[in-house]
Amino acid sequence: MEEEVEEEGPMTTISRHYFGDEPFCSISIIENIKEDYGQFVWPCSVVLAEYVWQQRFRFSGASVVEVLGAGTSLPGLVAAKVGANVTLTDHANGLEVLDNMRRVCHLNELNCNILGLTWGVWDASIFSLSPTIILGADVLYDTGAFDDLFATVTFLLEKSPRTVFITTYHNRSGHHLIEFLMIKWGLKCVKLLDSFSFMPSQKASGLSGNLQLAEIVLNTEVNELKV
Numbered sequence: 001m002e003e004e005v006e007e008e009g010p011m012t013t014i015s016r017h018y019f020g021d022e023p024f025c026s027i028s029i030i031e032n033i034k035e036d037y038g039q040f041v042w043p044c045s046v047v048l049a050e051y052v053w054q055q056r057f058r059f060s061g062a063s064v065v066e067v068l069g070a071g072t073s074l075p076g077l078v079a080a081k082v083g084a085n086v087t088l089t090d091h092a093n094g095l096e097v098l099d100n101m102r103r104v105c106h107l108n109e110l111n112c113n114i115l116g117l118t119w120g121v122w123d124a125s126i127f128s129l130s131p132t133i134i135l136g137a138d139v140l141y142d143t144g145a146f147d148d149l150f151a152t153v154t155f156l157l158e159k160s161p162r163t164v165f166i167t168t169y170h171n172r173s174g175h176h177l178i179e180f181l182m183i184k185w186g187l188k189c190v191k192l193l194d195s196f197s198f199m200p201s202q203k204a205s206g207l208s209g210n211l212q213l214a215e216i217v218l219n220t221e222v223n224e225l226k227v
Ligand SMILES: C[S@@+](CC[C@H](N)C(=O)[O-])C[C@H]1O[C@@H](n2cnc3c(N)ncnc32)[C@H](O)[C@@H]1O
Pocket: 037, 038, 039, 040, 041, 042, 043, 044, 045, 046, 068, 069, 070, 071, 072, 073, 090, 091, 092, 094, 097, 117, 118, 119, 136, 137, 138, 139, 141, 145, 148
């Protein structure tokens, strides 16, 4: 269920996203369709947000959940709503995206940390993070950025062997992209789901394409061999 309401101008809308049957939870997102990638809600974000909602007991009370390339931040906001301590991150140069995150947190009365974090860049921001769950919706779309993204994810996973990276991606090629990246980065995929296997039917009917969800952890066997 999703409703769109025009806000400040013809290019800016507030979309409302509902979770649960009643519905029990709703999140409002400010979207700007004329701006860049980070200012509207991508289908992968709708899928990941639904997964967070369905797994809410796992997120409730999680010490920290970080979101990479969060953009309009729907999954992270659902995590915050169910009681996780959330840091939302996006490209450090994406000031409008980061500003929009602040406005969206305010709109939903949610208190999240907002941080500029560019994949593959080792500045103070990344050293301040110790997540137990990392979320990333539609961050696997530019093959030229895969190594930077996975360098950042692997760094965070190595901080704690129990940390998990949960990501949704649009498998446009049909190839086993995730498997290749896992081997390269010493990671392993512990869960791989087709989004249609868990999305409620009214939300699934609005989605198209091969949207997958993967849970990824450090492959400790491979990493022990490296030592
Ligand atoms: C396709 S959008 C997905 C946004 C949001 N997660 C969603 O699904 O609606 C990709 C996001 O990754 C961010 N991004 C792209 N390159 C990045 C980089 N090198 N470092 C950090 N964030 C990056 C973009 O700013 C954008 O918000």
